Amino acid sequence: MKALRLVTLGWFFQLKMLSRSSFDGLLGVLWPLFFATTAFFMFRTSHDPRALLYAALGSSVMGIWSSTSVAASSALQRERWYGTLEAVVGTPAHFAMSTVGIYSMAATLLWGRYLFGIGVHIVHPLLFVIAVPATVLAIGMLGFLLSVTVVRYRTAWALGNALEYPVWLVCGFLVPLSLFPGWVRPISWALAPTWGVRAIRQAALGGTPLPAVAACIGLAALYGLTGALLVNTVLRSARSSATLSLT
Secondary structure, rough: HHHHHHHHHHHHHHHHHHOOOHHHHHHHHHHHHHHHHHHHHHHHOOHHHHHHHHHHHHHHHHHHHHHHHHHHHHHHHHHHOOOOOHHHHHHHOOOOOHHHOOOOOHHHHHHHHHHOOOOOOOOOOHHHHHHHHHHHHHHHHHHHHHHHHHHHHHHHHHHHHHHHHHHHHHHHOOOOHOOOOHHHHHHHHHOOHHHHHHHHHHHHOOOOOOHHHHHHHHHHHHHHHHHHHHHHHHHHHHHOOOOOOOO
16 A cells, blocks of 8 residues: 555656646647547548548547657656756656546547547447557556656657657558558567557457457566666666766
């Protein structure tokens, strides 16, 4: 119970700090809706409800990844400016951005339902409920690994921005992987969000999502383990040289 209380307090601490920025707050609300609207206009010419739901699910995961890659990397830069990065690193929970990601998925599906009339009919509701948190966890772990890798660099925020669009393209969030060159697919297989969005779509549209869920969770565990091993090395180096804040 003490460990759970510590993680919960750390989560509230980070979420409260993230909510202090009005710019990021407004961006976090509007960005997923922008993705959803763009996707719906792209796919509505097909007049196929399944294609529209395909686009809705893909754009919802795009919002989660954008919250992780752009907002989280920018948050590290702001923490440096505010002088609070050390306090954030000292907290045990590093996944407050997952809350923003969950909003992205819910807002996208509701936006499509009530503005564009897209019916959300889930073929496998139970598997859908399993696939969504697995995908959010996987994206959070990928963001955790990314943040641990680049936290010592002054331009970490720029790297997060640079990775936003390539990752959601390579993972097939909106564009099917069959349209990309063959050399892209092995890269997509190494990225857990690829399997997460595949599991969500198979659970919603019909298919066998369990193998994709297993691959998603397995890669997320690998990211988490690698990040945990790296974070000790990074923090030990930062403490010995007193350079974590880079100010």
